[in-house]
Amino acid sequence: MKIAIHGRNFNESARPYIESMFGELARRKIDVQLSAAFRSFLDEQNIQHRSHMVYGCPDELCDARLVVSMGGDGTLLETISHVGKRRIPVIGINVGRLGFLATVSPERISDMIEALENNQYKIDERTLVKVESNIDLFEGRNFGLNDFTITKTDTASMITVHTYLNDEFLNSYWADGLIISTPTGSTGYSLSCGGPVLVPHSQNFIITPVSPHNLNVRPLVVEDSSVIRLEVKSRSNNFLVSMDSRSRVVDEVTELTVSKADFTARLIKMRDDSFLDTLRSKLSWGLDMRNRL
Template identity: 85%
Template sequence: MKIAIHGRNFNESARPFIENMFDELSRRKVEVQLSKSFRTFLDQAGISHYSEQVYEKPEELCDARLVVSMGGDGTLLETISHVGKRQIPAIGINVGRLGFLATVSPERITDMIAALENSQFRIDERTLVEVESNIDLFDGLNFGLNDFTITKTDTSSMITVHTYLNDEFLNSYWADGLIISTPTGSTGYSLSCGGPVLVPHSQNFIVTPISPHNLNVRPLVVEDTAVIRLEVKSRSSNFLVSLDARSRIVDENTQLLVRKAGFRARLIKMKDDSFLNTLRSKLSWGLDMRN
C-alpha cells in the first residue's frame, strides 16, 4: 500500500502517537510520501520517519492509494487542495482543535491503519465550490471544500456585494462580507454568522451575509446547480477573497463567478464515524440534563 501524508506542527502531547504511526507503517511495509513542509517539521522536531519520498507541489503527489492529513480541519482542507481533480481519498487525524472534518483521534491511529489496509472504511463524497475570475486568484487552486468568502479589508466601512443567481438579480448585500458555503462548510464560518446546518449530501449552497446592515436580510439556501455572480463595491476600492485557507486582496474590477466544481472531495470515514455523531460530540447537542 502506498500513501501520502501532509501535516502541520502539533502539540508535544501528540508526539508519541505520531512516532507510533510511523513505527506501525514501517512494520506493515507501507510506502510513504511526505509533503515537503511536513517532512521539514518532523526533521526539526526530531521525529524519526523512514520516508525518502517528498512532494512540494500538488502535481508531484505520488499515485497514492490515499492521503492522510495530520492536524486539524484546516490541514485537511489543505490536503484536499493538494489532491484536487485526482480525487484521491483523504482521511484526517485530529491533532488540532475542533476536528469536525478530521475525525480520527490520535489514540485510534493503529486501528485506522489496520482498517485502511483491510479496506474496512467507506468513501464519503463531498461537493466542492469553484471560483472563476478574470484573474488567477489562488495560483490555479480555484476550488474549496468549505466556502468562498468576500470580506472588507478595512475596519470601518462596509462593502456592497451585488449578487445574481443564474444572471437574475438576488440582492445587494450591505455588509462586512458574504459567504458562499457548501454543505460541508455549513458547520464552519457560515454557522457562526447565523447560517443553517446542512447534512453533507444536500445538493445546496448557502449564501450567508456577514454582519448585514439590513437586519431583515438572512442566509439563503440555493440549489448547487446555480451560478452565483458577485460584483463588489468598496470605499477602499478593494476587498478580501478567501477560498478555504487561501486568501488575497483584490480590486473592484475583479470578476467573480461561483459554481459547483466538476469533481468532488472523497473523504475516508471509519465505519463508526457518522455526521450526526459528529454534530452531537462537537456541538454538544443532546447534552441536556433532561435526556
C-alpha cells in the same frame, strides 16, 4: 501500499502517537510520501519518519493510494487543495482542536492503519465550490471544500456585494462580507454567522451575509446547480477573497462567478463514523440535560 501524509505543527502531547504511527507504518512495510513542509517540521522536531519520498507539488501525488491529513480541520482543507481533481481519498487525524472534519483521534491511529490496509472504510463524496474570475485568484486551486468568502479588508468600512442568481438579480448585501458555503462548510464560518446546518449530501449552497447592515437580511439556501455572480463595491476599492484556507486582497474590478466544481472531494471515514454523532459530540447539537438517559 503507498500513502502520502501532509501535516502542520502539532502539540508536544501528540508526539508519542506520531512516532508510534511511523513505527507501525514501517513495520507493515507501507511506503510513505511526505509533503515537503511536513517533512521539514518532522526533521526539526527530530521525529523519525523513515521516509525518503517527498512531494513538493500536487503533481507528485499521482501514485499515492490515499492521503493522510495530520492536524485539524484547516490542515484537511489544505490537503484537499493538494489532491484536487486527482480525487485521491483523504483521511484526517485530529491533532488540532475541534476536529469536525478530521475525525480520527490520535488514540485510534493504529486502528485506522489496520482499517486502511484491509479496506475496512467507506468513501464519502463531498461537493466542492469553485470560483471563476478574470484573474488567477488562488494559483490554479480555485476550489474549496468549505466555502468561498468575500470580506472587507481590516481597515475598510463595510462593502456592498451585488449578487445575481442565475443571471437574475438577488440582492445587494450591505455587510462586512458574504459567504457561499457548501453543505460541508455549513458547520464552519457560515454557522458562526447565523447560517443553517445542512447534512453533507444536501444538493445546496448557502449564501450567508457577514454582519449585514439590514435586520431583514437572512441566509438563503439555493440549489447547488445555481451560478452566483458577484459584483463588489468598496470605499477602499479593494476587498478580501478567501477559499477555505487561502486568501488574498483584490480590487473591485475583479469579476467573480461561483458555482459547483465538476469533481468532488473523497473523504475516508471509518465505518463507525457518523455525521450526526459528530454534530452532537463536537458542536453539542441538541445538548439538553433533559436528554440524559
